[in-house]
Amino acid sequence: MARANLTDPAQSSKFMIFDVPSFGNGYDASEALLPLRLPYSAVLGAQSITMPEYTLTLDEINEGTLDTAIRVVIGAAVNNITLTRAVYVVDKEFFNWIRMTASGKANSEVFRRDLVLVWFHNAIGVSTGAHTGIGMVDNPRVPFKAWYLKDTIPVRYKPGADFDANSSEISIQELELAPRDIDELGLLDLGALIGVNVAL
Secondary structure (H helix, E strand, C coil): CCCCHHHCCCCCCCEEEEEECCCCCCCCHHHHCHHHHCCCCCECCCCEECCCCEEEEEEEECCCCCCCCEEEEEEEEECCEEEEEECCCCCCHHHHHHHHHHHCCCCHHHHCEEEEEEEEEECCCEECCCCCCCCCCCCCEEEEEEEEEEEEEEEEEECCCCCCCCCCCCCEEEEEEECCEEEEECHHHHHHHHCCEECC
16 A cells, blocks of 8 residues: 655755735744645745754853752854855846845845745645645645745855856856744644645
8 A cells, every 4th residue: 555645754955935015023933834735925045055053052050069060041043044056147146135235225124035935745645725826726735844944134145156167067157145033834724824735
């Protein structure tokens, strides 16, 4: 008997990253997932995206005569992520964003973006609504993980691969982003939010 797709390992090629509106001083990851329900949501094209990481900063306290130090958490940080995609003649989106950030002329809401990185799974045992924006009902792409990247700004831009007269490879541009904070939602959370019924 064939396995249900939900039990198969996830593939790193099935992802999308959305540029979503800011939702005020606080944020709600469920509201940020609105692009999954709307076909006209802004999508940042990317060939590859490094996976976000959440790291704790620790301090060590030597107490009394203990042989080992006690480790306490003193903070947390989200690592930078890098987007890559092919260079096109009329594409200046990456440069315009980092240039706007460097100049400081624009409102902070313009160059500080809230992004949602979504990881999809081709799965059976699910049903989707007609307007979820995540695929046809008979071949759904189920978002099983999503990361809400809050107040993201660009910190490094490379317009393409280094020039090489002997190379015929497609030139790839890079944009490194620094999120301020991150939130993660799983399969059941996402299914409830966007109307996907998951049969585990």
